[in-house]
Amino acid sequence: MTIQYLAELAGTYFFAISGVLAIDDKDRNWFGATFTGFVTAIGGGSLRDILLGSHPLIWIDDIYFLYAILLGVVTSLVFFNWVLKLRKTMILFDMAGIALFTIVGVEKSLSLGVRPEIAALMGVFTAVMGGVIRDTLTNKTPIIFSKEVYATACLAGAILYLILESSVSRVENFLLSAGLIVLIRILVIRFNIELPSLKAKQ
Amino acid sequence: MTIQYLAELAGTYFFAISGVLAIDDKDRNWFGATFTGFVTAIGGGSLRDILLGSHPLIWIDDIYFLYAILLGVVTSLVFFNWVLKLRKTMILFDMAGIALFTIVGVEKSLSLGVRPEIAALMGVFTAVMGGVIRDTLTNKTPIIFSKEVYATACLAGAILYLILESSVSRVENFLLSAGLIVLIRILVIRFNIELPSLKAKQ
Amino acid sequence: MTIQYLAELAGTYFFAISGVLAIDDKDRNWFGATFTGFVTAIGGGSLRDILLGSHPLIWIDDIYFLYAILLGVVTSLVFFNWVLKLRKTMILFDMAGIALFTIVGVEKSLSLGVRPEIAALMGVFTAVMGGVIRDTLTNKTPIIFSKEVYATACLAGAILYLILESSVSRVENFLLSAGLIVLIRILVIRFNIELPSLKAKQ
Numbered sequence: 148m149t150i151q152y153l154a155e156l157a158g159t160y161f162f163a164i165s166g167v168l169a170i171d172d173k174d175r176n177w178f179g180a181t182f183t184g185f186v187t188a189i190g191g192g193s194l195r196d197i198l199l200g201s202h203p204l205i206w207i208d209d210i211y212f213l214y215a216i217l218l219g220v221v222t223s224l225v226f227f228n229w230v231l232k233l234r235k236t237m238i239l240f241d242m243a244g245i246a247l248f249t250i251v252g253v254e255k256s257l258s259l260g261v262r263p264e265i266a267a268l269m270g271v272f273t274a275v276m277g278g279v280i281r282d283t284l285t286n287k288t289p290i291i292f293s294k295e296v297y298a299t300a301c302l303a304g305a306i307l308y309l310i311l312e313s314s315v316s317r318v319e320n321f322l323l324s325a326g327l328i329v330l331i332r333i334l335v336i337r338f339n340i341e342l343p344s345l346k347a348k349q
Numbered sequence: 350m351t352i353q354y355l356a357e358l359a360g361t362y363f364f365a366i367s368g369v370l371a372i373d374d375k376d377r378n379w380f381g382a383t384f385t386g387f388v389t390a391i392g393g394g395s396l397r398d399i400l401l402g403s404h405p406l407i408w409i410d411d412i413y414f415l416y417a418i419l420l421g422v423v424t425s426l427v428f429f430n431w432v433l434k435l436r437k438t439m440i441l442f443d444m445a446g447i448a449l450f451t452i453v454g455v456e457k458s459l460s461l462g463v464r465p466e467i468a469a470l471m472g473v474f475t476a477v478m479g480g481v482i483r484d485t486l487t488n489k490t491p492i493i494f495s496k497e498v499y500a501t502a503c504l505a506g507a508i509l510y511l512i513l514e515s516s517v518s519r520v521e522n523f524l525l526s527a528g529l530i531v532l533i534r535i536l537v538i539r540f541n542i543e544l545p546s547l548k549a550k551q
Numbered sequence: 552m553t554i555q556y557l558a559e560l561a562g563t564y565f566f567a568i569s570g571v572l573a574i575d576d577k578d579r580n581w582f583g584a585t586f587t588g589f590v591t592a593i594g595g596g597s598l599r600d601i602l603l604g605s606h607p608l609i610w611i612d613d614i615y616f617l618y619a620i621l622l623g624v625v626t627s628l629v630f631f632n633w634v635l636k637l638r639k640t641m642i643l644f645d646m647a648g649i650a651l652f653t654i655v656g657v658e659k660s661l662s663l664g665v666r667p668e669i670a671a672l673m674g675v676f677t678a679v680m681g682g683v684i685r686d687t688l689t690n691k692t693p694i695i696f697s698k699e700v701y702a703t704a705c706l707a708g709a710i711l712y713l714i715l716e717s718s719v720s721r722v723e724n725f726l727l728s729a730g731l732i733v734l735i736r737i738l739v740i741r742f743n744i745e746l747p748s749l750k751a752k753q
Contacts, residue, residue: 170696178703179696193602198395200404202604207669265409279486284683286692288488292372292381299380400597402606467611481688490690494574494583501582 151251151321156215158247159206161240162188163219166281168230177224183281184220188212190277195252195269199259242332245274246325249301253308253324263309270305271298296335304328353453353523358417360449361408363442364390365421368483370432370439379426385483386422390414392479397454397471401461444534447476448527451503455510455526465511472507473500498537506530555655555725560619562651563610565644566592567623570685572634581628587685588624592616594681599656599673603663646736649678650729653705657712657728667713674709675702700739708732 166187167180189206196204206212223230252273256266275291275298282289291298308324315323334340368389369382391408398406408414425432432439454475458468477493477500484491493500510526517525536542570591571584593610600608610616627634656677660670679695679702686693695702712728719727738744 176696176700176703178701178706182695182702197399197601198406198409200406204602204604207602207665210666210668213668213672261409262412264412264415268415283486284687284693285696286488286690289486291384292378292487296378297380298384299378302380399601400608400611402608463611464614466614466617470617485688488690491688493586494580494689498580499582500586501580504582 154247155251156211158244158251159188159212160215160219160222161244162248162277163216164223164230165241165244166277167220167223169278169281169287170285180224181217181220183285184223185216186284187277187281188216188219190280191248191273191275192252192277194276194280195256195273198272199256199261199269201255201259238336242329245297245301245332246304246328248274249304249328250308250321250325253305257312267302267305267309270308271301274298274301296331296340300328300331300335303331356449357453358413360446361390361414362417362421362424363439363446364450364479365418366425366432367439367443367446368479369422369425371480371483371489372487382426383419383422385487386425387418388486389479389483390418390421392482393450393475393477394454394479396478396482397458397475400474401458401463401471403457403461440538444531447499447503447534448506448530450476451506451530452510452523452527455507459514469504469507469511472510473503476500476503498533498542502530502533502537505533558651559655560615562648562655563592563616564619564623564626565648566652566681567620568627568634569645569648570681571624571627573682573685573691574689584628585621585624587689588627589620590688591681591685592620592623594684595652595677595679596656596681598680598684599660599677602676603660603665603673605659605663642740646733649701649705649736650708650732652678653708653732654712654725654729657709661716671706671709671713674712675705678702678705700735700744704732704735704739707735 163184166184169187170180170183189204189212193204193206196202206216249270251270253266253270255273256269257263261269279289279291304324304327307327308320311320311323365386368386371389372382372385391406391414395406395408398404408418451472453472455468455472457475458471459465463471481491481493506526506529509529510522513522513525567588570588573591574584574587593608593616597608597610600606610620653674655674657670657674659677660673661667665673683693683695708728708731711731712724715724715727
């Protein structure tokens with residue numbers, strides 16, 4: 148449990164950094180940067196818990212999540228140009244973040260007694276909705292509307308977790324399902340795979 | 350009750366289709382389409398229940414609503430070009446959807462003990478907020494900010510329901526109030542009626 | 552308590568006006584204007600209470616808040632051109648509004664038992680999130696992403712309130728902390744102060 152907790156904190160930290168990086172192309176102030184980092188890090192999990200009626204939200208109950216976000220923001224601001232150059236490296240952290248948050252979301256939802264289909268959906272929400280809210284607030288079209296396979300990878304991992312749930316241990320399941328998400332993301336980026344677009348032919 | 354339940358499921362199905370259709374003008378992947386359909390179908394009712402603190406949300410509690418949405422998305426994707434040509438027909442389904450969702454929203458709110466003014470507001474929210482959230486996520490200006498009479502029709506129906514509540518049976522009230530919404534929408538579209546705009550004259 | 556209640560009602564009224572004014576540059580109908588005024592006035596407090604799991608929301612429980620909003624919308628619509636010319640005067644009301652809502656948000660959060668860091672954050676949310684939601688719905692980039700010191704003033708007031716909490720009376724603390732927010736806003740506007748921007752130098 149302590150490993151999952153630390154990993155969730157780390158995921159929050161890296162999501163906060165990716166949130167700040169999302170505003171690099173315009174003049175922005177430190178509050179806007181902090182706000183964006185915060186929303187990216189807690190948006191998905193908060194939406195999940197609000198939809199499920201589960202309170203208190205983890206970052207309201209456990210102050211270390213707020214500190215992890217502030218640390219991520221400070222990291223981004225202090226090492227801004229340096230972090231930007233590391234953007235390709237950041238993709239790795241983002242992968243780890245969405246893989247982890249997907250499975251954490253599935254587990255949390257199942258523990259609240261919802262059906263597997265809803266748990267899978269909530270796993271995907273946990274991973275992607277922070278970014279969706281961030282993109283909406285900053286007037287960008289969220290990444291899940293673009294062609295790259297992103298939420299689909301999370302959904303595949305969530306479904307694998309639910310299939311394996313009764314046959315392997317929780318730790319094995321966590322590693323296998325999160326690993327599938329990372330694997331799909333690596334293959335997608337390496338081979339530039341896209342989902343078929345839905346273009347009207349008229 | 351079973352008729353209202355089936356009608357609510359049908360409304361969810363048609364709202365999911367209208368959500369997918371809202372993204373036709375750009376390249377979009379199947380996940381984005383599913384997400385948009387989902388948000389359009391459940392956004393209004395979910396926002397109402399979150400504001401009222403009423404849990405669990407119906408689509409979390411009753412899996413058939415998720416299936417209705419998936420069916421709507423599949424319908425849209427399989428018959429994409431065909432559905433696009435039927436867009437004028439879809440307006441009829443949209444009318445039925447908002448009429449139904451408005452009255453369902455008013456009834457649900459009243460059953461939770463709120464005042465009639467709040468119930469009317471929640472009825473309108475139930476009908477229009479799914480579309481507002483969808484438009485916001487896809488970077489469009491929501492339809493309720495444009496001049497066409499849309500939310501106004503829902504508000505009129507909600508108010509009629511509240512006025513008639515103590516004098517006619519629930520089924521009669523449902524039909525009369527929902528009928529008023531459909532009637533206003535038909536007249537608005539037929540005669541191209543617009544609300545007066547608020548243009549500054551300086 | 553009755554003074555705070557009246558002041559909160561007044562803040563709601565002025566926030567509703569500022570919401571309607573936010574849509575002046577385009578053709579909009581009365582429903583869109585009402586909706587925007589409503590969202591601006593209740594968005595911040597509602598988000599705070601939803602995040603904290605505190606129900607019922609004040610405007611659902613106390614109908615006078617809805618009436619204050621409707622009065623603000625009617626004021627804006629009836630005196631539209633007149634109110635626009637008073638826009639500089641409106642800045643004063645906006646200042647009073649954000650100062651009041653910040654401290655009300657901090658007090659409400661503390662009364663629900665959260666930590667001071669969370670209470671400060673919730674105070675800022677109460678003051679600024681109504682405007683953020685309004686700007687997002689109308690496809691503008693929220694003001695907190697621009698360079699002007701806005702949310703920062705709220706944060707300073709919230710922190711002062713928490714520092715003074717155990718040493719001065721509640722009324723004194725309210726006046727001092729809210730006064731600091733107003734003072735910072737006046738200085739910022741008078742001397743055109745901006746937060747340092749985060750521009751990548753590459």
